[in-house]
Amino acid sequence: MNRPSSPRRPSPASTAQAPQEVRIIGGQWKRTPLPVKNAPGLRPTPARVRETLFNWLGQDLSGWRCLDAFAGSGALGLEAASRGASEVTLVEQDPSLAKGLQAIVTRLKAEGSVRVERGDALAAMRQRQGAALDLVFLDPPFGDGGNEALFRSALQAARGAIGVNGLIYLEAPVVWTADALASLGLQVHRQGRAGQVAFHLLRTLAVD
Template structure:
């Protein structure tokens, strides 16, 4: 069957770690766009291939590609938060299939989960909110800043690039960034107090 270009893939593969090449299903849902493989590859080259002992939060988990990739590379605690019940069920099924003990799947609001994580000193927070929810980006970035440690990372995908001038009031600074098609991706660090 021919698929239109621009149609979401029906599955994505994990790229590294203990579950390398494992497939994650991609539900046909409006606005669901899994992080492209080449973007994930770049991100995990930036973060490092071995995330042993890391603690993280994937606030808008969707397919779980970012969170499962981190857990596959040794993260010891990874909370995935997703609102859509069908996606939550899919994440739980993948977690069970992979026996991903480090992963916790929670149905709920990603922004609320970020706010609840304030002061936890996480190593990484993944932010890939729905692109049509433009009002979500700033509060999510602000809450992510409060959830990561001084040496932690915040990963952001958005429909446009963010600048240091926009990020500074939120307590963040660009560490690395790139673009892949319609996706701007950013690795951010907390501003030193």
């Protein structure tokens, strides 16, 4: 079985306490702070990575239907909503984090476009098989050694939830190879690395 390239141990900087807040960087809620709870495994996507991602996606996501499957701080899904996405679902299993996300959505008066769903990310994606979503965000807990089984399950579930032209954003501790992604029916559209984090924008594998 083809695997992602070998994981690296997190550096001391990457295992430090999470920042207490991050900020939305574009759109109608630009500069809005999002509190970050000190929760195990919570690792908000850095601003420079989000900026790169939304440069790839385009600044205007009007009409997009998105799912933030491991929402955490909500930074990815709320960034999409801030830039015009018409439907964003934030899925978070931790009850405290889910409650915090709902408070943010209420504060932003975003109930018309953003929904918080407390539950398992894999189950949420599997329930949406064939939903033809435009974008699924995947930023699962890294875990010791890369948590490859969770990542493979998440990618497989997300693949079934997006449309023909849909996209999957994946954040991981390793770079996923073309062969590993092809086995899941996916291919790289864009990718990059920031410190110990590899980030990928994926689409369905083209069929000849």
